[in-house]
Amino acid sequence: MRLPDDIRTKLLKLRALAERGIGGEKRAAQAQYERILSEFGLTDQDVFPQDRVYDTYGIKNQHEETLLIQVWAMVTQTRGTANYRKEGSRVLWFEATTAQHLEIKAEFTRHRKALADHLDRATSAYCLANDLHGPPSDEPSTMTADELDRMRRAIASVDPLTETRRPALGAGPRVLRSS
Numbered sequence: 001m002r003l004p005d006d007i008r009t010k011l012l013k014l015r016a017l018a019e020r021g022i023g024g025e026k027r028a029a030q031a032q033y034e035r036i037l038s039e040f041g042l043t044d045q046d047v048f049p050q051d052r053v054y055d056t057y058g059i060k061n062q063h064e065e066t067l068l069i070q071v072w073a074m075v076t077q078t079r080g081t082a083n084y085r086k087e088g089s090r091v092l093w094f095e096a097t098t099a100q101h102l103e104i105k106a107e108f109t110r111h112r113k114a115l116a117d118h119l120d121r122a123t124s125a126y127c128l129a130n131d132l133h134g135p136p137s138d139e140p141s142t143m144t145a146d147e148l149d150r151m152r153r154a155i156a157s158v159d160p161l162t163e164t165r166r167p168a169l170g171a172g173p174r175v176l177r178s179s
Contacts, residue, residue: 003042003046003047007036007040008047010036011033011036011037011042011047012047014029014030014032014033014036015029015033015047017029018030018033050097050098050099051097051098052095052096052097053095053096053097053098053101054093054094054095055093055094055096055101055104056091056092056093057091057092057093057094057104057105057108058090058091059090059091059092060090063115063119064112064115065092067108067111067112067115068092068104068108069092071104071107071108071111072094072096072104074107075096075100075103075104075107076094076096076100076104
């Protein structure tokens with residue numbers, strides 16, 4: 001937020017007095033400084049703006065680019081795409097404060113791995129759902145304990161379904177009887 005010079009000057013003087021004043025003078029200056037900030041919805045960053053700098057971020061694909069832009073917008077509370085991308089490379093530049101860049105890097109690193117894992121699971125699910133697979137290998141493989149447990153649960157859920165007759169429509173929760 002762009003503050004008018006007279007308000008900025010007053011706030012700077014109050015802040016200086018709050019830092020270097022003595023006793024009640026110091027407390028009163030701090031209280032007035034905080035009251036003005038609260039009254040106008042300002043922060044210390046509005047009074048003492050931090051320098052904004054550009055930093056680069058490497059990306060591997062379009063999904064990471066989208067993720068990075070979203071993280072940047074969340075951290076900087078910015079709309080739009082004020083990012084700069086060098087044509088033909090996988091590098092994005094963003095403008096933010098140094099503290100924001102640290103947060104962007106931390107959030108992007110954390111979400112980047114989770115996104116890759118999520119996309120791997122989604123790709124596997126898509127291939128299974130659409131019966132996309134190669135020919136079976138001639139080499140037998142061993143099921144993991146987790147795969148074996150899932151297989152047992154799947155079989156157990158199907159096994160009780162030995163009844164071959166279906167209930168009549170509208171029969172509700174009646175017990176099926178064999179004829």
